[in-house]
Amino acid sequence: MVENTRDKIPLLPTVAVGIDVVETARVFKLFEKWGDRFLNRFLTPLEQRQCRARPERMAVLIAAKEATSKALGTGLRGVGWKEMEIVHAASGKPSLKLHGHAAVIAERLGWSSTTVSLSHDAGVSIAVVVALGLSKESA
Numbered sequence: 001m002v003e004n005t006r007d008k009i010p011l012l013p014t015v016a017v018g019i020d021v022v023e024t025a026r027v028f029k030l031f032e033k034w035g036d037r038f039l040n041r042f043l044t045p046l047e048q049r050q051c052r053a054r055p056e057r058m059a060v061l062i063a064a065k066e067a068t069s070k071a072l073g074t075g076l077r078g079v080g081w082k083e084m085e086i087v088h089a090a091s092g093k094p095s096l097k098l099h100g101h102a103a104v105i106a107e108r109l110g111w112s113s114t115t116v117s118l119s120h121d122a123g124v125s126i127a128v129v130v131a132l133g134l135s136k137e138s139a
């Protein structure tokens with residue numbers, strides 16, 4: 001246990017998890033119908049660039065954002081799609097960057113690190129998000 005020395009409230013380790021599954025073809029159909037309007041609504045410019053190189057990533061990025069909103073405990077009513085950004089390293093490993101209100105909530109929850117795992121096969125795209133941190137309240 002780590003103590004918050006200012007107000008003497010003990011900080012407890014916390015873990016938050018979010019999971020989501022999306023039908024890959026459903027997202028492609030939305031993209032076919034709405035094109036850039038769809039991309040601009042759901043994906044950041046960086047994510048859009050990653051999808052141009054790998055269009056199959058589109059659905060899994062949507063799943064990752066939904067999984068993140070669950071880990072934050074808000075669902076998608078509480079945070080914006082583009083406040084949750086998935087960035088792929090050159091190795092292919094994805095990571096999560098939070099912006100705006102989503103970052104404020106994560107800070108309030110005491111998140112210090114997040115891990116993202118993505119998979120797409122057999123028509124479905126799946127994402128799991130795990131956040132670790134220290135919080136004044138137990139999970």
Ligand SMILES: CC(C)(COP(=O)(O)OP(=O)(O)OC[C@H]1O[C@@H](n2cnc3c(N)ncnc32)[C@H](O)[C@@H]1OP(=O)(O)O)[C@@H](O)C(=O)NCCC(=O)NCCS
Binds near residue numbers: 019069
């Ligand atoms: C939470 C949210 C992300 C649910 O996602 P969903 O895809 O509709 O439904 P899922 O089956 O994946 O998840 C539902 C489960 O999430 C969990 N959940 C609901 N609200 C939650 C919250 N605030 N925090 C964490 N988990 C939550 C519940 O366990 C729920 O199961 P239940 O319906 O049996 O109670 C919802 O905020 C939402 O807005 N969904 C709409 C998604 C959308 O518009 N997609 C379009 C993409 S193109």
